[in-house]
Amino acid sequence: MKTNRKFEHFVAPVEETPLLATDAVKVDDAPLSLWADAWRKLRRRPLFIISAVMIALIIVVAVFPGLFTQVAPDNGCELANSNGAPAEGHPLGFTFQGCDIYSRIIHGTQASLMVGVFSVISVLIIGVTLGALAGFFGGWVDTVIARLGDIFFALPIVLGALVLTQLPLMRENRGVWTVVLVLVVLGWPQMARITRGAVIEVRNADFVTAARSLGVSRIGSLVSHVLPNALAPIIVLATMELGVFIVAEATLSFLGIGMPGSVMSWGNDISAAQSSIRTNPAVLLYPATALSITVLSFIMLGDALRDALDPKSRQR
Numbered sequence: 001m002k003t004n005r006k007f008e009h010f011v012a013p014v015e016e017t018p019l020l021a022t023d024a025v026k027v028d029d030a031p032l033s034l035w036a037d038a039w040r041k042l043r044r045r046p047l048f049i050i051s052a053v054m055i056a057l058i059i060v061v062a063v064f065p066g067l068f069t070q071v072a073p074d075n076g077c078e079l080a081n082s083n084g085a086p087a088e089g090h091p092l093g094f095t096f097q098g099c100d101i102y103s104r105i106i107h108g109t110q111a112s113l114m115v116g117v118f119s120v121i122s123v124l125i126i127g128v129t130l131g132a133l134a135g136f137f138g139g140w141v142d143t144v145i146a147r148l149g150d151i152f153f154a155l156p157i158v159l160g161a162l163v164l165t166q167l168p169l170m171r172e173n174r175g176v177w178t179v180v181l182v183l184v185v186l187g188w189p190q191m192a193r194i195t196r197g198a199v200i201e202v203r204n205a206d207f208v209t210a211a212r213s214l215g216v217s218r219i220g221s222l223v224s225h226v227l228p229n230a231l232a233p234i235i236v237l238a239t240m241e242l243g244v245f246i247v248a249e250a251t252l253s254f255l256g257i258g259m260p261g262s263v264m265s266w267g268n269d270i271s272a273a274q275s276s277i278r279t280n281p282a283v284l285l286y287p288a289t290a291l292s293i294t295v296l297s298f299i300m301l302g303d304a305l306r307d308a309l310d311p312k313s314r315q316r
Contacts, residue, residue, distance in 0.1 A: 034232065038308040048304035054297040062109040071103040073264055083280040092286050095269070096276045101283060104269055105290050111265040112294070115179050116246040120238050122184040127191025128227075128234060134192065135199030136222045142196070149189035157248055158255070160186045165257040174260045179252060183245050194237050198230035205229070232309035236302050243298035250291055266291045 042048045061068055071089065081098035084090075092101040134145040152160075164170055164182045202208065203226055211221045252258030253267025261268060266287040273284035 034229075034309070038232075038305075041308040042304060045304050045308070047300055048308075051297050051300035051304060054293065055301060058109060058113065058294055058297065061106060062113040065106045065110065069100075069103045069106045071100045073103045073107040074099065083276055083283065093280075093282060095272065095283050096280075097272075101269075101286050104264060105266070105287055108264045108266045108269060108287065109290070109294075111176060111259060111263055112246050112249060112267070112291070114176055115183070115249040115265075116242045116298075118176075118180045119183040119187065119245040120242045122180065123187045123191050123241065124234070124238055126184065127188040128195045130188070131192035131195025132199050132222060132227055132230075135196035136203050136218070136226060145192065146196075149192050152186060153189040153193070155186060157183075157186045158251065161248075161252050161257060162255075165252075174258075175263065176259070179249055179258050182252070183248055187241065187245065190241070191234070191237060194233050195230065198233050199226055202226050202229045236306045236309060239298055239305055240302035243295035243302075246291070246298075247295055 077095075077097050077099040079098050081094040082096055084094035084098070086093045090100045090102065092105070095101055095104065130145050130149070134142040161182045164185065165174070165178070170178050170182070199222075203222075208221055208225050211225050212218070216224065249258055249265065250267030250270060253265055254271045256271065259265045259268055269287040270284060270291070273287070276283045
């Protein structure tokens with residue numbers, strides 16, 4: 001019902017409510033981009049600094065193992081030193097085969113990190129491409145990619161690896177690259193799913209519509225405008241999956257379907273230590289600790305990135 005009643009509004013004079021220093025707007029400061037704002041938050045977070053230092057140290061160990069030990073990991077193994085205690089030049093003792101534990105851990109870093117890094121790079125290429133196409137174009141493209149991903153997504157990674165590694169070509173060529181291939185085949189759906197959701201959130205944004213109205217093609221707008229603004233959750237997931245893939249490699253090696261025994265890796269060392277776990281548990285403890293610290297570093301980095309790139313996640 002229409003009414004003729006008038007409402008009076010009171011506005012306080014400016015002299016009675018002066019602007020405070022905290023209300024002032026710095027008009028000279030340029031607005032920060034998402035990445036600049038994230039970097040400003042990250043460099044103040046101890047979680048990011050600690051994880052970044054730990055990961056940098058792990059990378060140096062993997063690339064330059066000679067800086068940390070001069071003892072060859074396999075040469076010089078003597079059964080006389082079997083399960084031996086720490087000695088001069090061998091700070092962590094010896095394995096059941098009389099090999100230096102410290103040297104094997106240092107040299108095993110390379111294989112484990114290689115599997116994690118190359119698996120994540122390959123998963124990023126496949127998962128981001130398929131997820132972006134599915135999220136941006138929708139329709140039958142989305143349906144086909146989503147159903148294809150569901151097939152692999154429903155397959156447990158260990159069970160899938162057991163099947164794939166028994167294929168003749170894979171069984172006869174076991175090594176770092178076969179493990180990477182298995183992890184990529186089974187690991188890309190998660191990345192595609194996250195990418196699809198991120199692209200769907202961005203594809204109808206105003207700046208994408210403006211780009212399309214200015215004549216930018218659909219592929220051009222996807223590559224130039226949508227994907228760069230959908231990268232935040234993808235980067236967070238990639239960081240966390242790196243640790244997951246390192247654990248998966250160790251698990252497959254422990255089960256005897258990952259790295260061959262000739263390749264030095266933490267998973268192989270953990271598997272070989274089973275026979276000594278009651279008499280010398282340190283043989284198992286040291287590579288397991290190295291594996292745990294590495295995975296923890298990447299998970300901590302992923303948490304720090306998630307908090308910086310997606311502040312809303314802390315309020316959920």
